[in-house]
Amino acid sequence: MIEAGQFVEAARQHGFTWYTGVPCSFLTPFINYVLQDPALRYLSAANEGDAVAIAAGATLGEGRGARAVTMMQNSGLGNAVSPLTSLTWTFRLPQLLIVTWRGQPGITDEPQHALMGPITPAMLDLMEVPWELFPTEPEAIAPALARAVRHMDETGRPYALVMQKGSVAPFPLHPAERPARVAQPASVSHIRGVAPSALPTRRDALARIIARTPLAGTVVLASTGFCGRELYALDDRANQLYMVGSMGCVTTLALGLALSRPDLQVVALDGDGAALMRMGAFATLGAYGPSNLVHLLLDNASHDSTGAQATVSPTVSFAGVAAASGYSLALEGDTLDVVEALFDASAASPNDGPRFACLSTRLGTPDGLPRPKITPEAVKSRLMDHIAQRAQALA
Template structure:
């Protein structure tokens, strides 16, 4: 058994100072220690996949060899499969995973871990994530971290430490570390007369976003599907990244980047289908989101890239959700001028949000990016001085 401080301080010496995750009783000492150290950063995510995406965003923007750790119970691996297989693996955004081994064969545990326990190693192997058991002796910590870093640096992909029961001694929590509650805002809705003013196209909206996101001070992260493809077709700029897969993860990804890089304005371009898939992240953004984070949701009421099947967004007030979750401002409209107003507004104490209703449909022959995910990531990191 080791002390929380022994691992965390060894990790800090190697550049690990960002943590995100969902608690597990095995992880309690680590979380409690990190929460009470003002020089370390911990974000309590709504689910494990959001935590993986958030640390990927930190990795994207981190300077000077800073690194991140995602912590989760092994039951949460199911929530993390999508970003682990189509974000961190695809874009080569490395992070250290600490995965607890509930239901380890031969160790009595609760019935919900009876299947996940035995298959945890196989799940990591299937996702091409090398792993080893978490160190339980002080002199084993440094070598384990060094092996993880060597793999991360060589491949650009995650490495996992699988924590067995009783690996870390208790550490008392004196302060729960809850983010400061923001003053609630009222969601605003502004609708036009659609009979005379048809909805804007996605292209109309994206052109406005481009006009307000200069190369030298902003980063634009576009959701998977036609959003990223159409942004690429309009203007492939060095400050843009086009998500592939990882549906719903553009916002926690953007949150990680915005937290790591307060010198940049980070814009997350979202869609209604993606937002509905991971609505829990609205609460995380509302609690932790900084003033340099802007969330733009383009709502056409459909899964456009898969044939136009309807979403349930027609009965959802995304601005109402954002306001209730603590965003500094939240507005929804069918007038594309709302994007101009969003970017023209003075700085606020927290993230800002706008949902714009747009028409369905996509231009014929819309190209896919020819720049590969690792190359677009490397180009962006070089552009913002992260490498």
């Protein structure tokens, strides 16, 4: 058994200062220790997949030397499969995973862990996440971290430490910590005025967004599917990233990036299907999201990229959800004035909290829409270089 501080302080020497995840009783000492160190940052995610995306965003913003730890119970690996296989693997955004081993063979545990326990190692192997047991002796900590860091640096991909029961001694939490900002529900502002047949297209909206997001000082992260492809087709810029897979994770990726780079305005372009998939992210952004984070949802009430099957978005007020979750601004409407109002508010007000708008758009996509010819890894590297150049210019 080790002390929480022994691992966290050794990890700090390697640059691990970002922690996120979903609690497990095995992880309690770690979380308690990190929460009470003002030089470390811990974000409580709504689910494990969101935590992976938050850590990936922090890595994207901090640069190649930045390191993040994502903690989860092994039961949460299912929630994390998509971002681990189509975000961190595809874009080569490394992070250290600490996965608890509930239901480990030979150890009595709760019935819900009876299957996940035996298959945890195989799941990590299938996702090409190399792993080893979490160190339980002080002298084993440094070698384990060295192996993890070497893999992360050489491959750009995650490494996992699988934590057995009783690996870390208790560490108390005094007092209990909570997100710093208490949600003050915003009112929803409506900007409407057109008939359904006159709704703006996604292309109209993206063109307006490009006009409001200059290379200097802004980053645009586009949701998976036609949103990213159409943004690429309009103008492939160094300050843009096009999600491939990881549906619903664009906002939590943007959260990690915005927190790590307060000098940038980070714009997350979301879709109704993606937002519905991970609606817990609204609460996480409302609690932790900074004022430089802009969340714009383009709602055409369909899964357009897969054949235009209807979503249930007509029954949902996304702006109402954002307002109730603690966003500082919540807009919804059906004209491009929604985009203008969102960006004007973001530029004019430094108030705490992210800003949100939902723009209703017309269904449909231009014929012959191309797929990006630049690879996801190249898009990531180009964006990181662009961000680094800005940092150098500000230094």
